[in-house]
Structures are given as C-alpha cells and as structure tokens.
Amino acid sequence: MNGKMHSETGTFSSDGMRAEILNPFVHKLELENTYEKIRTAIFTVILLPFRVVVILYLIVTAWFLACIGLYGLSEADLRKEPMKGWRRSLKPLICFIGKMSYLAGGMAITIRGRQASRKEAPILVVAPHSSFLDSCIVYATRMSSVIVRKESMDNYVGKLINYTQPVYVWRDDPNSRQNTIKEIIERATSKEDWPQILIFPEGTCTNRSCLITFKPGGFYPGVPVQPVTIRYPNARDTVTWTWEGPGALKLLWLTLTQVHSSCEIEFLPVYYPSEEERRDPKLYARNVRDVMAKALGVPVLDYTYDDCRMIARAKQLGIPSAPAIREVSELRAQLGLERSNLEMHLVAQGLAGKSRWLTRDEFAQRLGVPPNVHLHRLYDIFQQSSNGLVYFPDYLLAAAFLSLQHAPATQLLAKAFKLYDSSGTGRVSMANFEELASRCLGLPQEEAHHVFRQCDLDDKRYVTYDEFIDFAEKKTEFSFLFASDSHHKPKTQ
Structure with missing residues (x-):
C-alpha cells in the first residue's frame, strides 16, 4: 500500500x-x-x-x-x-x-x-x-x-x-x-x-x-x-x-x-x-x-482469531496490559527476546533483593537489549502513570504468559508466586498475594484478601504456592486454572 x-x-x-x-x-x-x-x-x-x-x-x-x-x-x-x-x-x-x-x-x-x-x-x-x-x-x-x-x-x-x-x-x-x-x-x-x-x-x-x-x-x-x-x-x-x-x-x-x-x-x-x-x-x-x-x-x-483467544485468556487471568498482549509478543520478537529465553531465566531466579521499579535505561539493561524504538514502545506499554516507571514483575509475568500460553495455567501461577515473592523464601505475604492475585487470577483486592485468609487458616501470615493450589482445587471459581491441566499440580521450582 x-x-x-x-x-x-x-x-x-x-x-x-x-x-x-x-x-x-x-x-x-x-x-x-x-x-x-x-x-x-x-x-x-x-x-x-x-x-x-x-x-x-x-x-x-x-x-x-x-x-x-x-x-x-x-x-x-x-x-x-x-x-x-x-x-x-x-x-x-x-x-x-x-x-x-x-x-x-x-x-x-x-x-x-x-x-x-x-x-x-x-x-x-x-x-x-x-x-x-x-x-x-x-x-x-x-x-x-x-x-x-x-x-x-x-x-x-x-x-x-x-x-x-x-x-x-x-x-x-x-x-x-x-x-x-x-x-x-x-x-x-x-x-x-x-x-x-x-x-x-x-x-x-x-x-x-x-x-x-x-x-x-x-x-x-x-x-x-x-x-x-x-x-x-x-x-x-x-x-x-x-x-x-x-x-x-x-x-x-x-x-x-x-x-x-x-x-x-x-x-x-x-x-x-x-x-x-x-x-x-x-x-x-x-x-x-x-x-x-x-x-x-x-x-x-x-x-488472527487465535490472537483474539490469546487476548481473552490474558484478560481472564488478569495479566498486566492484557489488551496489548499481541503487541507485546510482536515487540519481543523484534527485540529477539523470544529466542534468548532470558526472561524465563529471570523469572526462575526471582526478584528478591533486586530493584522492581525500573527506568527506561534500567529496563533495557535488565533485558540486555539496545534502547531502540521497539524497546521504548515495550516500556511505554507497561509504564505506570503514577511514577513513570515500569514495575518489572508485571512485564516478566506477561512474558511468562506468552511463553506458557499453551501450558496449564497452574504453571504460570507458579511463576507468579516466584515473581511477586519479595522475600525469596517461597512464602508469599498478604500484600504480595493481593498483588499476584490481581495480575494472575483477575481478583480484586478485597476478594484476594478474603482468599488469602481462607488459605492461611493457621494465621501464619504467608501462603505458599502448594497451599494455594490445595485450596483452589476445592473451589469451583478456580476451575479455569485446571481446565487444560492433564498432569498433577507442578511443584514450586
């Protein structure tokens, strides 16, 4: 044209x-x-x-x-x-x-x-x-x-x-x-x-x-x-x-x-x-x-129609920037991130002790890519209007969703527990759980707070991934997590 x-x-x-x-x-x-x-x-x-x-x-x-x-x-x-x-x-x-x-x-x-x-x-x-x-x-x-x-x-x-x-x-x-x-x-x-x-x-x-x-x-x-x-x-x-x-x-x-x-x-x-x-x-x-x-x-x-389904799935799970997830996928491909597997490596490491709020230059450095027009657009998609920065766990969760979109949702949830665990111990506090529940389960804060209380009956003030999965398996409202899960729940890695 x-x-x-x-x-x-x-x-x-x-x-x-x-x-x-x-x-x-x-x-x-x-x-x-x-x-x-x-x-x-x-x-x-x-x-x-x-x-x-x-x-x-x-x-x-x-x-x-x-x-x-x-x-x-x-x-x-x-x-x-x-x-x-x-x-x-x-x-x-x-x-x-x-x-x-x-x-x-x-x-x-x-x-x-x-x-x-x-x-x-x-x-x-x-x-x-x-x-x-x-x-x-x-x-x-x-x-x-x-x-x-x-x-x-x-x-x-x-x-x-x-x-x-x-x-x-x-x-x-x-x-x-x-x-x-x-x-x-x-x-x-x-x-x-x-x-x-x-x-x-x-x-x-x-x-x-x-x-x-x-x-x-x-x-x-x-x-x-x-x-x-x-x-x-x-x-x-x-x-x-x-x-x-x-x-x-x-x-x-x-x-x-x-x-x-x-x-x-x-x-x-x-x-x-x-x-x-x-x-x-x-x-x-x-x-x-x-x-x-x-x-x-x-x-x-x-x-394509498959892109529609991917966007709908991202919205159902509450993935950050879900409406733009197809654009995120394309930008990642243009930056070579889909091939490098760096993001999944960062997810596996977790972010305990590392800065979570990143400037544009820090975002480029953490991903190991040059600050070009594609990187700038990717940054803009996840940029928070409140402070002009990117909350890095949100980006990594979206990247994990794209890498695991054909896998059971429980695998993505396991990654979310890694990303939003600020302590790095595998024990997620109430504040961290509310954060991940809104971004990977689509739950509003009040509902996430209620779910945390139901999981933490012993009042330990933390919840592990396995504890949440044991709870979710008994609740029909979380059945979508296991819809395509033909295997037993994955253990936290």
Whole structure:
C-alpha cells in the first residue's frame, strides 16, 4: 500500500512499517458529557420502547414466514438441494421485513455498487466484521447462505438463519474444518442454483481500524468472489462489538436511542483469481484482503482469531496490559527476546533483593537489549502513570504468559508466586498475594484478601504456592486454572 494511512489506533508509514501497532480488538464507548447523558435518558423513555415493540413485531413476522417456508423440510432436505418454487419466493418478502426492522431502529442501510449473480461470483466475501448488526448483509444480499455453528441454531432466530440454507460448522466434530471446506467447495462449484455463500473471512469482530488475517476457507474453491465492504459512518460508534469494550446489550441500547444511524454496504467488482491464487488459497485470501483494505482506506494487520483467544485468556487471568498482549509478543520478537529465553531465566531466579521499579535505561539493561524504538514502545506499554516507571514483575509475568500460553495455567501461577515473592523464601505475604492475585487470577483486592485468609487458616501470615493450589482445587471459581491441566499440580521450582 502506497503513501500513508492513518487510523485512530495506529499508523502505517510508506515503507509498510508500523509506527504504532494497532489493536483491532479494543473499542471504547462512553457518554462524554451531560447533554449526551440527558438526551440518552430521554430517548430511553420515549423512543426506545416504541422501537423495540416495532422491531419485535417485524422479527416475529419474518420468523413466522420462515417457519411457513421451512414447513415439511428437514435439515437433510436443506443441505440436499436449493429451495425452489413458493418457498424461494418468500425470500424477498422476508428480506424486506428484515430491512424494515433496521429502519425501525433508526438505521438506514445504503447500498452501493451491484451485487453480482451467483454465476459471476458464487461467494461473497464481507469485511470488516465488527458487529452483530452486520447481519443486515443477509437481507441486503437476498438471503445468501451464511456459515454458522450448528449449536447456535437451537434458538429463536435459528429459523431465520436456517432459511438461508447455511453451511453448518460442527464444533464437536474433529474434522469440522475439513468438512466445512468440502461443503463450501461443493456449493460454490455446483451446477444447481444455490444461494451465494456469504463469508466473514476475519472470523471475529474488530474495531474496523484495519483488516486482520482472512481465513482461507472461503477461497479453497478457487472460484471468483465478490468483495463486499460494510461501513458505519456515524458520529458516535455504537455498533462495534469487540473483545474489549461494551457488551451487546449496551451497544443495542445506545444504538436504539440514537435519532439516526447509518450503514453503508458496497459491492466491489468481482475478483477473478489467477492460476497461482487458485493453487494457494492463503495467497488468494491475502490479495482479496489487500483490495478491500484499499477500498476502505485502512491498513492490513496479520492478527488472527487465535490472537483474539490469546487476548481473552490474558484478560481472564488478569495479566498486566492484557489488551496489548499481541503487541507485546510482536515487540519481543523484534527485540529477539523470544529466542534468548532470558526472561524465563529471570523469572526462575526471582526478584528478591533486586530493584522492581525500573527506568527506561534500567529496563533495557535488565533485558540486555539496545534502547531502540521497539524497546521504548515495550516500556511505554507497561509504564505506570503514577511514577513513570515500569514495575518489572508485571512485564516478566506477561512474558511468562506468552511463553506458557499453551501450558496449564497452574504453571504460570507458579511463576507468579516466584515473581511477586519479595522475600525469596517461597512464602508469599498478604500484600504480595493481593498483588499476584490481581495480575494472575483477575481478583480484586478485597476478594484476594478474603482468599488469602481462607488459605492461611493457621494465621501464619504467608501462603505458599502448594497451599494455594490445595485450596483452589476445592473451589469451583478456580476451575479455569485446571481446565487444560492433564498432569498433577507442578511443584514450586
């Protein structure tokens, strides 16, 4: 991508290097002033109930029509052949009602470009994926077939989704990925008049600051695809639903209490793959992503769904700077720290008798790396606003998490006991336990204090790692520590 591209959370320079690494999984939304709070409160009383009633009426109507259209059809029938006759003729009506439900909520959907026919492009590639409200694309594309987890069909909306004749993903099936790709290929290359397949290749929601890695599943058939972009050009972003940010109910509430909001859907020209792209689905996916990023005016970033899971895990454990843990991983790689194993050596030694609060130069010296731009950025992530210094145990715990992210959480906890044990005796005081519990168990101070008291029934005023594990094994609230632990608890090293 040529020239400079900017976003709210980072930048790309002309040579493609990031001046600041984006975090596409964070979205912050707050009512900033008294006027907005008063207006939202008023609309919550006078506008929200009316909109909810109308939307529910329209959704129930669409659901009822879907039930009629699906009457007499089994799941096997839906996967065997495309709908025909009167069943198919109900789709335009359901799509119209679906669009009206968005309009009733104050959201106008604008469509640009022309949707290609199935013959031109059997697959529609949609990005960025940033909200549950992106489901409007199903109505805008005349009920294209979506890819959906089978277990999510056992609910009220399942009938509407089933009416698209979706491609099912079976979470409990170890061959689910291969079977899904196989069905996508069969649908996309079929001579029958199936609906177009609609794919969100990012696989998770982002904040639209960039396009993350596209999963290659929808590109395996090697057929032409039509890229489709979604924008929400609103003054206040009340739709973005990411791993860190407002929940679905809050977003829905704030969206429905806006006077007006917009969604723009643009159909880009059909992308015809080269022979090389047909042979390499990952290359095909990357090239389509580049085209869509250029149309959106945003950079691309090689983040994946696995990165989302890593961030969510870090947040669950309370790891310091969890939202930026992917960036920390990348910076460590650029500094050569992942290969040196120095950090894990420092963790094993412990920090008893050593300075824990470090300046920028001391941080670089302790890690044995030059004070370059990557080191400065790493320091900034962990820098405390209260004193401008880095608390070194916090950084080492984050590094240990990255090194042990596929290991049982108990192994990481053992390292935390090492890092936050200021005495170096293996006996953690209440103050030290509160510190490590907030950073490795996600516990608030008051709860950590209560847990310490329960572990220290003899009033020794300290707790060891093994004592805490013996206690945690009996408590359901700590079951996540042992979820993937197939071995017995590790002893403190």
